[in-house]
Amino acid sequence: MSCTRTAVVMTAALTFLRIVIGLHFFLEGSSHLRDPAWSSAGFRKAAVGPLASFLKTDLPETGDWKGTLGSVSSADVVVVADAADSWRSSIVEEWKMLGERRKAVLSRSGWAAPADLTEMSSSALRAADKKLASMLDYANEDLRDYCRQVIRLKTTEKSAMARDVPFMRDRVADKEQELAGQKNGWMEEANAVGRELVSAWNEPLSLEERRIADTAVEPTRLWKADRFVSWSLATIGACLVIGIFTKFNAIGGVFFLLSVVASQPFWLPAAQATYDQWVEIAGLLVLASVPLGAWAGIDAFLMPILNRCCLLKTCCDSKS
Secondary structure: OHHHHHHHHHHHHHHHHHHHHHHHHHHHHHHHHHOOOOOOHHHHHOOOOOOHHHHOOOOOOOOOOOOOHHHOOOOOHHHHHHHHHHHHHHHHHHHHHHHHHHHHHHHHOOOOOOOOHHHHHHHHHHHHHHHHHHHHHHOHHHHHHHHHHHHHHHHHHOOHHHHHOHHHHHHHHHHHHHHHHHHHHHHHHHHHHHHHHHHHHHOOOOHHHHHHHHOOOOOOHHHHHHHHHHHHHHHHHHHHHHOOOHHHHHHHHHHHHHHHHHOOOOOOOOOOOOHHHHHHHHHHHHHHHOOHHHHOOOHHHHHHHHHHHOOOHHHHHHHO
């Protein structure tokens, strides 16, 4: 009787663990799907260690920063000014392409454009371009200092001290985050000008026409990756809650959490704490190692069917 009671308590405890972890995954994934403004950009920007460059690959970039201000080899006044002007031109070109896509989408919907719309759109674009140019002129000295620090950082990263001395590694990591923050600040200012431009374009449109025009914004690789991850989290969580394919989904949850903790290696000073993720990894490994779904879940009904359909059953029976 004591063994039976212990088994019941263990089953109830493990089932509770499965449901709680499943609810956490499901609620996280579904909340991301419900929030159109949610993005993993913040998590990716904070990544450190070996996976940092991979996670930062899909981060959206305003204009051609890498090919302009991000690749200057001199902090000379003329060089930085030319690079800033090239960056501004790349942003304006993106705005022009967005405007063309908006017109095409609205035209396909049967929208009758006002006669003076083209001139209004061009005027708004010129105003946005002028505002962006003023912003860059005001930030000219800061941009020069940024380029100077980037060049110095690249030189430091190539030195033996940056690789072998822990103190220097910490300084390099801190400087990288500082420069990334400056770059993101200028990009956000440019994005704010872009949002003002879109608002100006939307003024003559009705609410329905604005909704149609918004579909002209092409989804980024980051958005697609975020949607995939969000749906995966919601699916893994739902499956764990109802106990279907429990082992498979538990291992899927483990791999996702491992990707999170791998982006913050605990041996690096700049890494963020990942205690919560390690606790859930331990719990999911327990769930993956016991027949939990068959005890209290839909797997209890699926397992007999899967066992009868197993192609290896005859082979296994002959060997036994």
